[in-house]
Amino acid sequence: MIRINQVDQRYGGTQILWGLNLDIAEGSCTCIMGRNGVGKTTLLKTLMGLLPISAGEILLQGQALHTQTAEQRAPLGIGYVPQGREIFPLLTVEENLRLGLPVRTDKAKDIPDKIFELFPVLHDMLARRGGDLSGGQQQQLAIGRALVIDPKVLILDEPNEGIQPNIVKQIGDVILKLNAEEGLTVILIEQKLGFARRVGKEFRLMEKGQIVAADKMDNLNDELIRQYLAV
Numbered sequence: 060m061i062r063i064n065q066v067d068q069r070y071g072g073t074q075i076l077w078g079l080n081l082d083i084a085e086g087s088c089t090c091i092m093g094r095n096g097v098g099k100t101t102l103l104k105t106l107m108g109l110l111p112i113s114a115g116e117i118l119l120q121g122q123a124l125h126t127q128t129a130e131q132r133a134p135l136g137i138g139y140v141p142q143g144r145e146i147f148p149l150l151t152v153e154e155n156l157r158l159g160l161p162v163r164t165d166k167a168k169d170i171p172d173k174i175f176e177l178f179p180v181l182h183d184m185l186a187r188r189g190g191d192l193s194g195g196q197q198q199q200l201a202i203g204r205a206l207v208i209d210p211k212v213l214i215l216d217e218p219n220e221g222i223q224p225n226i227v228k229q230i231g232d233v234i235l236k237l238n239a240e241e242g243l244t245v246i247l248i249e250q251k252l253g254f255a256r257r258v259g260k261e262f263r264l265m266e267k268g269q270i271v272a273a274d275k276m277d278n279l280n281d282e283l284i285r286q287y288l289a290v
């Protein structure tokens with residue numbers, strides 16, 4: 060569904076991604092893992108068009124994505140939950156969620172009920188300003204906002220960073236439900252092994268700006284963990 064071929068990316072003179080290849084199958088749930096600074100966030104930002112590539116190509120269902128601007132990518136069906144959530148703190152929960160509506164192909168006027176079924180807390184707090192929510196609630200809002208566009212692929216950058224355990228569990232349940240029951244393709248950066256194993260069906264390990272191992276989650280063994288994840 061998504062194919063990244065030989066992608067190079069650099070910040071000024073510093074190259075971060077080196078001939079990176081990544082294949083994501085439709086309906087899969089893939090955890091991108093690796094130590095700090097290996098380029099995981101850079102990879103997702105590159106996929107979203109927030110950073111330009113200097114070589115290679117990115118394809119979504121066979122169509123070139125790398126030639127599209129960041130604004131053009133969401134309407135193609137990519138929902139993105141950035142690191143740090145990046146909700147709009149001065150807008151209400153409802154206003155944050157509504158931002159995704161114009162992107163939908165069906166031009167729905169209302170926030171789909173599904174969002175509130177997945178995250179009932181958002182319904183309770185519709186009139187509250189995003190900035191007044193707890194970190195966990197903000198993360199649920201960020202995921203809800205990404206889902207409002209009715210994406211084909213949901214991309215999450217460390218959704219559990221700094222979130223309390225009961226919300227981490229809820230977020231895991233939502234990802235599992237969307238992937239297993241609705242076949243939504245999910246790509247997430249995840250540092251916590253327990254969560255990755257619970258939610259992910261596949262893993263991709265990164266080191267020095269490249270994917271160095273790719274397999275089913277069941278095959279993430281101690282040797283790979285020691286080599287690419289242990290600190």
Ligand SMILES: Nc1ncnc2c1ncn2[C@@H]1O[C@H](COP(=O)(O)OP(=O)(O)OP(=O)(O)O)[C@@H](O)[C@H]1O
Nearest residue numbers: 070071073075093094095096097098099100101102
């Ligand atoms: N805006 C930037 N300008 C220059 N270098 C950057 C910039 N953002 C990130 N980098 C560098 O790119 C490299 C990869 O960073 P990136 O955030 O993609 O790694 P990561 O694997 O997501 O790490 P983490 O787990 O810490 O988020 C790091 O060396 C980082 O210092």
